[in-house]
Amino acid sequence: GAGVSQSPSNKVTEKGKDVELRCDPISGHTALYWYRQRLGQGLEFLIYFQGNSAPDKSGLPSDRFSAERTGESVSTLTIQRTQQEDSAVYLCASSLIGGTKNIQYFGAGTRLSVL
Amino acid sequence: GESVGLHLPTLSVQEGDNSIINCAYSNSASDYFIWYKQESGKGPQFIIDIRSNMDKRQGQRVTVLLNKTVKHLSLQIAATQPGDSAVYFCAESLGSNYQLIWGAGTKLIIKP
Numbered sequence: 601g602a603g604v605s606q607s608p609s610n611k612v613t614e615k616g617k618d619v620e621l622r623c624d625p626i627s628g629h630t631a632l633y634w635y636r637q638r639l640g641q642g643l644e645f646l647i648y649f650q651g652n653s654a655p656d657k658s659g660l661p662s663d664r665f666s667a668e669r670t671g672e673s674v675s676t677l678t679i680q681r682t683q684q685e686d687s688a689v690y691l692c693a694s695s696l697i698g699g700t701k702n703i704q705y706f707g708a709g710t711r712l713s714v715l
Numbered sequence: 716g717e718s719v720g721l722h723l724p725t726l727s728v729q730e731g732d733n734s735i736i737n738c739a740y741s742n743s744a745s746d747y748f749i750w751y752k753q754e755s756g757k758g759p760q761f762i763i764d765i766r767s768n769m770d771k772r773q774g775q776r777v778t779v780l781l782n783k784t785v786k787h788l789s790l791q792i793a794a795t796q797p798g799d800s801a802v803y804f805c806a807e808s809l810g811s812n813y814q815l816i817w818g819a820g821t822k823l824i825i826k827p
Contacts, residue, residue: 693759708756
């Protein structure tokens with residue numbers, strides 16, 4: 601079946617503009633994660649959705665960042681009033697919680713450049 | 716300007732040699748461990764996993780070793796090939812229902 605799909609693949613924006621990034625998880629996956637990855641660095645956890653539970657927002661770096669998920673489908677990550685420090689690749693992953701393994705499947709990411 | 720952060724440690728290996736990538740994990744109660752490979756411009760991809768009731772698990776050209784005494788995990792890649800060039804991440808969790816805790820990553824460079 602189809603993997604995790606993210607759009608757009610690249611986004612260039614001006615400082616101060618809002619951006620919205622989209623993630624389509626693997627069908628049937630109850631858990632969805634957003635990560636940020638700066639150039640040459642590791643994965644920085646942002647937010648986690650699991651079914652109808654309240655999302656874990658503990659990784660969001662500021663109140664300019666927010667995310668929504670409709671049921672167990674699409675998620676959007678919104679960054680308001682973008683800053684140059686927001687430039688990074690934003691990765692989305694989904695997984696099937698409750699199985700015997702905890703494997704997250706990743707999309708290719710959205711590369712955000714803030715000028 | 717861009718914030719300064721730690722850059723990934725790098726391991727250079729001759730093509731055809733074996734590679735060993737090491738990872739120290741943080742929680743002695745973690746019972747599930749996983750390795751990912753991230754090629755340039757792509758998202759991380761699952762390689763192999765291991766549960767804490769095992770010390771070793773083998774896949775195709777890869778072996779994961781777990782030493783719970785010193786909280787150490789390693790990934791061995793046999794006969795390293797150019798296609799193995801990537802960043803490798805380890806991750807741990809407390810069972811399959813919990814989030815993964817990610818390691819910092821190691822960049823593997825293959826020398827011809």
